[in-house]
Amino acid sequence: MSDPSISRPRRWDKPFSLEVGSEGEMTDEIVDSLLQSPPFSQINPEGFKKSLPLREIMKNDSRIVGYDDGDIIVRRGDWGNSAFFVLSGTVRVDLERKQTSLPDEILGRRVSKVKTFFESIAQLWKNNKHPEVREIASVGNKPTFNTRISHGKTRIYLQEVSAVLDKYRTAKLETGHWFGELAALGRTSRVATVFSEGVSQLLEIRWQGIRDILRHDRNGSLKQYIEDVFRERALAAFLRTDPLFHDCEPELLQRIVDQVEFHSYGNYDSHKPFKELIKDGDNNTDAGEPVIIQEGDYPNGIVMIRSGLARISKRHYNGRRTVGYLSPGQIFGLDEIQAELESLTPVASRTRLSAIGHLNAVLVPTPLVEEILLDKESPQNIQSNKIPDTVRTADSHTVKLNDDILLSQLVDHHYVQGTSLMVINLDRCTRCDDCVRACASAHDNNPRFVRHGPILNQYMIPNACLHCVDPICMIECPTAAIQRDLDHGDIVINEQTCIGCAQCASNCPFDAIRMVDIRDSKGEIIVDSKSHVPLTQATKCDLCIDQKSGPACERACPHDALFRVDMHDASKVEEVFSP
């Protein structure tokens, strides 16, 4: 008997250009013509590995896509996996925000509707007695937004582009412009909707391709371009999220914007290391984490986290213990610079800062920080009490707990990702299950969590959605059915567009997403008309987004035992996890 054998799958077995929606295969001629024109001609191919040449990256990780008039290219709020380069034609970026923006209905996004008082009451008798009931009409039915088959792919389109242009404020991007690169590389959602004005042709590059170009391009032209774009479009606003930069003079802020350095740490490749890290949570240490600032080193500036999480640790006997963590927008190194300013001698860092997973950070050089601090200490500012405010707020952003072991466990298990982590204090929980019952009442009798999960000290972390700051469940959803709610930022699943592929459920390292067989109102399992296989859909906690009162579980606990915690809110974390 012979062993079955197949050749090992390789990265480029299926080039990006062979996926649905591409104009055609990326031929050598197309790649050559691209490599001869800017900005690709500015990339130095010498630095690329023989196994990973620039030509192959361009051939396999990019594709040419065509769009018709009104086709939506990227939607605000969706998860970005690729960047676009305009080859020909014009695209429009929707510059409006909030209510004045392109309405969610025409973008095919879920419109979150809060139940009225009477609708809430009606849940008592309207909830279905069968589990996971869906209206058949809404499953697989034609959506309300406009779709058409365009260039071999189903696309959402805007019906009358000229009317949209009259009504909404947009910016024009023409041949030679990039867009979408910040979301693709920063693991963030798209900040704007982009649509085609007339017929356009774009080069779309997967983030894996951009990452490799950034890594090996000796000239650094693309990297420089992306950094310049971030510096120009978003850096000032990002810096202003920290109180330290709130009252900066425009001239000083501009100098800071010009001089900050960008740094990346850790592995961006996939969610796998993150899942493995959690599986082996009990034996986890910070040994494999790239160090940003070593304990005992003299920091040459403050580090401000752009994306990802960072661990603050301290030497403890022969090991290290976690004393805090930082999340996006938080800063490290301010204490040392302040102490240095006071003592006039360099002060070494008392702790180590390391990256958990992939991290992007900006470094604001010491002289500029000193300038800000000196400005805060000016007599006028002392009189108006500006210093204590700024410094104290900056420091209190770092999450710290008295119990180092608990803090370490929270970081090791990646619970610090949670913006709405469910925590049950077992010293107060009477196991009455009122929380689960309330969840069931709010979700058509289908509870979205089980009161079961890992226990850290006296705290249980049930398998309920954390609403992660970096939701890797959203990365591979083919229909963008799992998305951030634009009003609250919660992660929700659109039942009308969920095709039941289970990508989100398998990506979630916290087992917070379940696949369920859906039923009709009579309790019959809905099956696919062709294959007769039951239809499944993903379900998870949606923080009772359609309920007036917010998460029912939290409000239903009679003993104040169940909390929802934003793990980046230092004061709340301290309050909940203090004995």
Place this chain on the structure above:
Amino acid sequence: MRNLLFQQRFTVAAFAILSLLMIAGYSLFSITLSKTSFASGTMLLICIFILASYQLRKTFSFLSIGSTSAWLQFHIFIGLFSCLLFALHIKFRIPNGFFETLLFFSYLTVFLSGVIGWFLSRSVPYRLSSRGEEVIFERIPIHRRNILDKVESLVFDNQDSAASKAIPDFYQKHLQAFFAGPSNLMRHILHSERHRHHLSQKITAMKPFLNEQEQITMQQIVELIQQKDDLDYQYALQALLKLWLFVHVPLTYSLILFALFHTIAVCAFASTSG
């Protein structure tokens, strides 16, 4: 936590002030020779309705009408206040009529079961998280069945025909009843470990009569005894937390019926004078 401490202090202070005001008001009212019992009875009935509405709040968990925890605090507050009102209403004496005595004991049972429930909900969770695995109450029988299957497989499956029947005999004599269902519940509630101590003595006494393989089997059984005992501990305490509600809630409804009947009777037959 600081908020909780402040809230507790505030509640105690509010209760003390309100109680003093009520006693003073009641004394002043009684000087006027008015019908104090009618006033205190009406207030008491209102209190009972407010107390019963807590159950409704649980049903309407999805409405924005305050958190259940705040409602519980209010429920406890009104419950304690109603006790003082009740004492004033009955003038600190046990009533003599049959129906009034029944009403008296109904109130007392509801009140005391409430106090016990309050005590249990504050003390039992600490104990639950101190021993055994965290299990959902409804799933305990499944876990128990799994342990029983494991122990019976250890006792009966590996039996050589020629080997001694020491372990099966020991199992049938001392362990069968223990593994068959929930056991030693009262001891768990009272925090006694006497049963385990006795079982452990019996196992120690048995060990010299076991061969090497049987010693290993016995050690595995000891581990299962520990697991089963932990499960019983969880079962006893979680059942206790659920059981008190089965006294408190149905009796509340009886109390409401009795109180309404009492009110109608009093209004129908009471004289108009104080």
